[in-house]
Amino acid sequence: MATTALKATARRLLAGGVCLAAAGLVAAPALAQSITVVREVDSDRYDPHRSTARAASEVLFMVADTLVSLDYDMQTVKPGLAERWEVSDDGKTYTFHLKDGVKFCDGKKMTAADVVYSLKRWIDPATKSPVAWRAGEVEDIVALDDSTVEYRLKAPFSELLYQLTQSFAVVIDQATVEKLGGDFGVKGFNGTGPYCWVEWRPRNDLKLARNPDYNWGPPIYENTGPAQVEEIVWKIVPEENTRMAAVATGQSEITQYVPYSTLNTLRANPQLLVSQSDAAFWTYFAGFKIDREMVSEEAVRQAMVLAVDQDAIAQNVHFGEVEPAHSYISQAALDWNRELDDKLIRTDVEKAGKLLDDAGWKMESDGFRYKNGKKLSPVAYSFAGSTWQKLMEAIQGDLRKVGVDLDIQAFDATIAWGKMATQEFDLFGMSYPYISAGDALNLYFRSSNTPTPNRMNWKDPATDELLDRGKAALDPETRAEAYGKVLEKVHQAAVWIPLYHEPMKLVQTKKLAPVKPHNIYGCGLYKGLDIKFQ
Amino acid sequence: MNATIEDVPQRRSAFRRLFRDGAALVALAVLAVIVVAALLAPWLAPHDPFATTRQPLLPPVWNEAGQWAFPFGTDGQGRDILSRLLYGSRLTLLMGLLSVAIGGGIGMVVGMLSAFYRRIDPFIMRVVDVLLSFPAILLGLAVAAIFGTGVTAIIIALAIATIPDVARVTRSAAVVVMGQDFMEAGRAIGLSDATLIRRYLALNCISSVFVFLTLRFGQVILIGAALSFLGLGAKPPSAELGMMAAQGRDFLFFAPHVATIPSLTIFLIVLCANMVGDALRDVLDPRLRR
Numbered sequence: 021m022a023t024t025a026l027k028a029t030a031r032r033l034l035a036g037g038v039c040l041a042a043a044g045l046v047a048a049p050a051l052a053q054s055i056t057v058v059r060e061v062d063s064d065r066y067d068p069h070r071s072t073a074r075a076a077s078e079v080l081f082m083v084a085d086t087l088v089s090l091d092y093d094m095q096t097v098k099p100g101l102a103e104r105w106e107v108s109d110d111g112k113t114y115t116f117h118l119k120d121g122v123k124f125c126d127g128k129k130m131t132a133a134d135v136v137y138s139l140k141r142w143i144d145p146a147t148k149s150p151v152a153w154r155a156g157e158v159e160d161i162v163a164l165d166d167s168t169v170e171y172r173l174k175a176p177f178s179e180l181l182y183q184l185t186q187s188f189a190v191v192i193d194q195a196t197v198e199k200l201g202g203d204f205g206v207k208g209f210n211g212t213g214p215y216c217w218v219e220w221r222p223r224n225d226l227k228l229a230r231n232p233d234y235n236w237g238p239p240i241y242e243n244t245g246p247a248q249v250e251e252i253v254w255k256i257v258p259e260e261n262t263r264m265a266a267v268a269t270g271q272s273e274i275t276q277y278v279p280y281s282t283l284n285t286l287r288a289n290p291q292l293l294v295s296q297s298d299a300a301f302w303t304y305f306a307g308f309k310i311d312r313e314m315v316s317e318e319a320v321r322q323a324m325v326l327a328v329d330q331d332a333i334a335q336n337v338h339f340g341e342v343e344p345a346h347s348y349i350s351q352a353a354l355d356w357n358r359e360l361d362d363k364l365i366r367t368d369v370e371k372a373g374k375l376l377d378d379a380g381w382k383m384e385s386d387g388f389r390y391k392n393g394k395k396l397s398p399v400a401y402s403f404a405g406s407t408w409q410k411l412m413e414a415i416q417g418d419l420r421k422v423g424v425d426l427d428i429q430a431f432d433a434t435i436a437w438g439k440m441a442t443q444e445f446d447l448f449g450m451s452y453p454y455i456s457a458g459d460a461l462n463l464y465f466r467s468s469n470t471p472t473p474n475r476m477n478w479k480d481p482a483t484d485e486l487l488d489r490g491k492a493a494l495d496p497e498t499r500a501e502a503y504g505k506v507l508e509k510v511h512q513a514a515v516w517i518p519l520y521h522e523p524m525k526l527v528q529t530k531k532l533a534p535v536k537p538h539n540i541y542g543c544g545l546y547k548g549l550d551i552k553f554q
Numbered sequence: 555m556n557a558t559i560e561d562v563p564q565r566r567s568a569f570r571r572l573f574r575d576g577a578a579l580v581a582l583a584v585l586a587v588i589v590v591a592a593l594l595a596p597w598l599a600p601h602d603p604f605a606t607t608r609q610p611l612l613p614p615v616w617n618e619a620g621q622w623a624f625p626f627g628t629d630g631q632g633r634d635i636l637s638r639l640l641y642g643s644r645l646t647l648l649m650g651l652l653s654v655a656i657g658g659g660i661g662m663v664v665g666m667l668s669a670f671y672r673r674i675d676p677f678i679m680r681v682v683d684v685l686l687s688f689p690a691i692l693l694g695l696a697v698a699a700i701f702g703t704g705v706t707a708i709i710i711a712l713a714i715a716t717i718p719d720v721a722r723v724t725r726s727a728a729v730v731v732m733g734q735d736f737m738e739a740g741r742a743i744g745l746s747d748a749t750l751i752r753r754y755l756a757l758n759c760i761s762s763v764f765v766f767l768t769l770r771f772g773q774v775i776l777i778g779a780a781l782s783f784l785g786l787g788a789k790p791p792s793a794e795l796g797m798m799a800a801q802g803r804d805f806l807f808f809a810p811h812v813a814t815i816p817s818l819t820i821f822l823i824v825l826c827a828n829m830v831g832d833a834l835r836d837v838l839d840p841r842l843r844r
Contacts, residue, residue: 261803410804413631413790430785
């Protein structure tokens with residue numbers, strides 16, 4: 021008897037469960053206006069002036085706006101919070117006329133004073149922003165009236181507008197910054213973006229809700245506001261195959277973080293769409309610490325550069341989904357010097373061997389080279405994690421063919437940055453986003469940027485002079501010429517081993533209308549204004 | 555008087571019984587083949603295990619796209635999996651053997667001392683208890699944090715993790731031996747402690763410790779592979795089975811052989827080691843003797 025009663029109860033419970041499940045299904049469409057984006061890593065904070073991580077920029081572009089925006093071609097500057105702007109003839113004064121009716125997420129009106137506050141906080145030494153140099157040499161930034169901002173420079177900085185499209189130049193609310201103090205961009209945020217900050221659970225997820233009043237989006241979007249989904253959840257999923265599974269099973273609607281190895285499988289999935297931006301301005305390279313004994317010989321560096329087979333790496337490690345790099349920056353980047361097109365870095369194993377022979381590094385029976393009893397075995401510092409591990413092993417394999425025994429030491433991302441700021445390695449692996457030749461070269465090859473990001477210790481007055489000339493130039497020809505010379509110099513000195521340029525690839529469900537990938541700072545969704553359900 | 559001498563005829567029959575156990579025999583044979591293959595790796599390997607080719611993720615020969623030049627296919631860097639497997643087994647087996655030998659040796663000494671000198675027994679056993687409460691993986695992470703990653707760090711971690719178990723097993727065996735009349739007699743005729751421990755205690759405990767270590771060998775290989783899988787083990791380009799499995803993880807969806815072949819090898823080694831250990835215990839343990 022008792023068992024029958026139990027069974028009946030169980031059946032009732034089960035039925036209840038089914039009802040609940042059904043209710044869940046019914047309730048689902050209400051939530052369908054929410055999309056989840058899976059990504060690999062989180063940022064340490066979301067303060068535009070104090071984080072340089074791509075993970076931070078991805079969110080900042082959505083929760084805040086910049087004065088000017090960047091078109092998909094990565095070359096054309098379009099209006100943002102400023103509807104128009106003028107540049108003085110000497111290239112030192114920029115006047116921005118702000119759009120009317122722009123409001124912060126908390127409803128407060130945005131004025132020129134907010135723009136001035138944000139930009140000044142960026143360059144204020146007290147903020148200790150690692151990217152303050154991107155603002156140029158500022159004399160002053162002033163609000164002429166409520167809707168006009170004047171940006172005065174000490175010297176012309178031809179890239180200023182491009183730099184102002186980046187997430188470091190977003191406009192934030194002073195009251196919120198002061199109220200939250202150190203918790204700004206951690207516990208809260210107040211910007212004028214198409215989405216508003218809801219909640220961040222570090223290394224778990226970050227929730228954004230649509231800003232219903234938004235109508236001042238950049239003209240590169242058909243829809244300039246408001247956003248077309250209610251909620252965006254940025255979710256951290258560190259394992260790459262799990263991210264791929266999340267997209268394939270519909271747990272994530274869109275992401276740029278799927279392993280290249282699975283893209284072909286995903287392309288074959290009729291429910292998914294894989295799209296790609298033409299601009300590939302995220303470059304992977306291995307840099308030499310040129311004053312370390314082992315790699316201080318130019319011949320050794322040149323041989324190592326010649327030994328690495330970029331085409332094979334792009335094919336083997338990334339299944340041909342990336343562009344092999346034959347220079348330090350993409351040939352499609354702004355101010356690329358066309359004269360360098362036939363002076364690219366090409367693999368030549370034979371020449372590499374000859375260079376090492378001539379330099380006195382003799383091949384021994386163990387297959388490695390020695391000089392004065394010392395083995396040619398440079399130490400490489402790299403990030404742990406599947407991409408860099410595979411890359412470093414591929415480089416190691418190529419170097420082995422010319423008798424170089426690369427000693428790879430991989431570190432978890434939490435300590436890798438510190439390790440790479442030391443002077444104890446011969447080679448380091450790194451990747452970086454940029455918009456123009458000048459952006460890339462000024463960052464890495466200025467003497468004043470040692471020890472980081474100029475980890476190579478490349479200190480050359482002639483380079484500095486050329487960089488200055490390029491930076492201050494008012495016309496693209498002078499810039500391209502100056503930067504072309506710098507590139508030729510560092511190519512010749514074999515300071516880096518270029519590896520590949522990474523195009524932006526988005527994988528999305530076809531339930532969403534096709535989203536066009538943007539490549540600004542490697543943030544494929546940019547402002548997220550074109551994300552909508554079909 | 556001397557129990558080890560009495561044991562000799564028994565042990566001979568024990569081995570005979572071991573050879574009558576068909577499953578154990580097969581396991582022993584498989585293990586022997588793997589060990590010999592690993593030892594002869596430089597002569598058996600068809601390719602340089604570190605040489606990369608431009609043919610990554612080539613499937614094994616039983617797949618129609620496979621090539622006989624690479625019987626087990628190639629990995630993500632285009633290296634021959636068979637050659638890497640041979641060299642990898644070498645490193646994995648060496649890792650297991652060394653850590654079992656070091657950990658077993660230290661553990662046995664500690665266990666015997668604990669049984670012999672009853673006064674320090676509680677102290678030693680509490681230390682052992684503390685060590686036992688640390689999972690081997692955690693110990694491995696700690697050791698790697700101190701010594702850096704590498705095969706040496708893994709061997710140290712595994713050896714440390716082996717000590718407390720062996721000390722326990724040795725102690726319980728040694729306590730029984732300590733109660734035997736011949737120990738009393740040895741003391742009575744004035745043998746030194748060192749002689750008593752070495753000639754009587756050690757020789758009487760060694761069979762049970764040996765059986766335990768055979769079983770432990772499988773576990774150690776498994777934990778070692780796990781640590782390697784987590785990236786604490788061998789440095790690239792050297793091959794190690796756990797590391798090979800970890801490298802193949804990314805290709806699991808479309809080139810499963812890169813991960814499964816080394817994983818299966820680990821499985822075979824551990825299974826065989828456990829079966830041999832089991833059989834040894836059956837024939838050597840007097841309580842199970844029928």
